[in-house]
Amino acid sequence: MWISYCRIWAFLYKAHLFSLLFANVLSSYVALCKALSLGSPSVPLMKRVSNSLAHSSIAASNLRIRVSGGDFKRDRCSTPLQIISESSAKPVLNPLYNLLPATQNPNKIVDLICLALTQRNSGLSDLRDEIKSLIPHLGDREISRVLLRFQSDASRALSFFNWVKSDLGKRPNARNYCLLLHILAWSKRFPSAMRLLCELIESFAEIPRKDDVFRVLVSATDDCNWDPIIFDMLVKGHLKMGLVQDGFLAFRKVIDAGFLVSAVTCNHLLNGLLKLNCTDKCWEVYQVMGRSGIHPNTHTFNILTNVFCNDSDIQKVNDFLEKMEEEGFEPDLVTYNTLVSSYCRRGRLEDAFYLYRIMYRRGVVPDLVTYTSIIKGLCREKRMKEAHEMFHRMVHRGIAHDVISYNTLIYAYCKEGMMEESKSLLNEMIGNGIVPDRFTCKVVVEGYVREGRLVAAVNLMVELRRFGISIPSEVYDYLIVSLCRDGRPFAAKNLLERIDEEGYEGKPEVYNKLMDSLCQYNAITEALLLKGKITDWNMVLDFTTYRALICCLCRAGRNPEAESLMMEMLDSKLKPDAYICGALIDGYCKELNFDKAESLLGYFAREFGIFDTGSYNSVVKAISEGGDAADKLICLQERMQRLGFVPNSLTCKYMIQGLSRLTA
Template sequence: MTRASLSALNPSLVNSANFYGNFITKLPFSSSSASSLQTIENSQCKPLLNPLYNLLPETRNPNKIVDLISSSLKQNNSQLTLLQNHIKPLIPHLGCHEITRVLLRFQSDCSSALTFFNWVKNDLGIKLSSHNYCYIVHILAWSKNFSLAMSLLCELIDFVKDCSNCEDLFESLVSCSKDCNFDPVVFDMLIKGYVRKGMVKEAIRTFTNVLEVGYLPSVITCNCLLNGLLRLNFIDQCWLVYEEMGRVGIRPNSYTFNILTNVFCKDGNVDKVNEFLERMEEEGFDPDLVTYNTLISSYCRKERLNDAFYLYRIMYRRGVVPDLVSYTALMNGLCKEGRVREAHQLFHRMVHRGLNPDIVSYNTLISGYCKEGRMQESKYLVHEMIGNGISPDSFTCRVLVEGYGKQGRLVSALNLVVELRRFGVSISSSIYDFLIVSLCREDRPFAAKNILGRISQDGYVPKPDIYNGLIETFCRCNNVADALLVKAEMVRKRIKVNLVAYRALICSSCRIGCLSSATATKWILIKQS
């Protein structure tokens, strides 16, 4: 219909249309305000039903925004960028209701729905509502795009957590499921999302709500929940979840029982393990390697080696072959009781049965020998592991160096460090700190300073406490001149000299009769304070 015919029908309509057209053109978010589009927040407005809007061109008619976007999506996803320039005056009318309408139109085309969702969120900068998130999660889950659905669900959990109002996401997902295709797997995903975020209370509440509305979470989801509860030490809740699983008919699997075995061990109810294992067998599950290793480790920690070795023998009878974890746990238990020779024999038995020891196995034995002061055996094991292509780690080096230090054999410790470095083993700064501090305690400041000078060339940066301790040791040995040299180096490197070091300098200077040095140091201290 032309403007002339409109005028003939009703001039007042034309005036009204002109008024609304001019009004929209003059809005602050129209053609000249492209930047403001990126920050405008989403409104909860309903679709505008003013019939006068239908007299405007489509690109200025708020009632047509959903049709325009849908049409562009159907043609080509890349058309959204071009469309954005044509409908700038309409962008402020793109509220959560309109966003939902577009998403629902493309619920069978998850690619287009996701493109639109990301366009609104990233390109337009519109603040999406939790319901918009729920709809896109439903659409992606229905299309079996579970990884993306899970990612957006976790994003939604963070979004709701940061808001002041504590929205129930389960209720939101249920509410949105009435309008679109949905897969109950989203409820499993919500439980897993809460567990992933460490929000186990919300996960338990969601688990309960899911059961109340008649859906059954998968055993994998239940295991995820049990694992999260165990990790945060919510032992009682683990058993409540397990009882609920039995009540509603969710059949546990071997992973469930392995988690519950860990619960038993963490709760200290190792005595009830046999009863639990019997129940496990009644359910049709035989204890596997993980079950046995969990129990053996727990028995060894509680110094019940007889029970641990009983399970070790049972494993062979039941056709479960012990692995490195089994042997290392038993070796560790023996070493804690001072039975290192027996642990070493078990180590050889493990090797003869075809298992290659790893760094943990070697460290267990080396640590056991070091605690007994048998450094020669420890050093032999270090050479053996290097020969087998296993490089000592920071734990290995620290145990050996501290073992020599306890025997007062710091020279041997230093020689070992030099030898390890020759093998290409990285020495941590904490080991160097230990050596320097130990030499200072033995009043051997020149040896400590010599080491400090050598390792500083390799990039070692000593802590201020190392320098201050060195000053105190020189002063204790009445070597004030060397202490002042260390102090001068600290000043040059802009490292603060502490009060104890200053006092040591003053006392040592007075003790050897060097009053001028003591007075100068005192004035420096007064000036700094």
């Protein structure tokens, strides 16, 4: 009897195991079909198999055998069939995948990539074709797994990361980036880490996200080796990308999290905030440095000196300098130059000279920047004699002048109208081998123009060209336009012809201004020649130039050419105005071509809505001055009224004059 019980128990136990195994095989089969894109098994087949499994499962698993007085008792227990969710975050490690070749097994994709990275010196360029069917299974989690396996080999980790981005065209997520950043920083590959960090910061700047780079970097420290320097690089990366405000926020987060930032990075941050004129935040950074134990250096104090100098409170600057000396930092040349420049900008020249003398006492020799700042300050106060004395004192101190120091004094002389002194300095400058720059030429020419000495300005430019000094195009533009405004279009034309031989390429506005000026002096031939030249250069005439040319042609009695030029103007999408209308009609009236004048009057009214009463009166006056004008005047008035012209008192006057001549 006992043996029979044991046999029955063994049979039921084997049935239970078989049912569980079959259920796992079935679920694995379904998962494999979906993973390999084969679709799901047929519904009838699944239904039949499920029903049979349900019966065998109840028979095998819901029975517990108890041997008690020869009776079998059943106790139901809850052992449901395990269902694999398709939406699970973790991939299904299906045992049936292992029946596939390694290059088709999704479970092996990480192993295959790691093996290729380890064994192939040429990289992963050939691997893509070998595991083509597995590429869709390479997700963010698999990328992280590969990176973590190569924590000690930053070169291969970076090679794999670039392969994923470039060859596969996948975009790693922020965590993938941060894992690689930690690996690179741990391996002291700081340039590569900075490039990658800037790329990540840029992606966050383009697409706003819930998390920021700092949070993802911190969370990634749980999975890999890391170096705290990466958080210092995070602040520096924002500054390198020009995101100063974001860099300041990153600095606060890094400090609040207990990490340190180097004094060099703090200096970069202070400098960026200073350029944005965020003086309050500069002071906040300095206070945080003190609380966090970040020791400032001389460069830090120089930046902060500049910060305080931008403030109007000079006493605050002096207090800061005293504190700087108490902490053991002696002001250096940069500190003194910052202060001297600030005092000179604010007109506090006595304080600037006091610092200038203190510098010598403390063994800090003033340099070119110091002297240039003082000279500029003296020039602002119009103390030209003292400025020139300081200028020469530089040479006695063994400091050579540069183009900036010369420009400072030349500009001041030109501003005061002292053109002889400025020219003398310019000649001295050239004699010392210092080439005048764009600013030098510009201020000297503008100085001569303000004094009304245009010819002297032109001669100076010609003289500079003999010395081989290049004159900027904008200086020539200014000279030509100034000559035109001064009523010297022919001098401007001669200058233009001379510099054209040197390869001068002027702006269209300059040529238009010159043509307009030539037309004002009825030099229509020269103006048309210039027009033909710039048309060959594909330059476009503006409205003012067309109007000047048309009016000048009409004054010269060349009305058909003027009308033709107006048609060219219309082709350039420019519309005529009443001034052009009046010029053409006056021209034809002078030729006594009343029909053409009336035709143009109607054309301008119909096509452009120009009802110029002055032009209408010109036609009426011209007709009334001729003989036998009564019928013509009456008919003209009727036709013009139908077009919409309204006669005024002057029209009536001309009509009466014309009719009175007929009566007389």
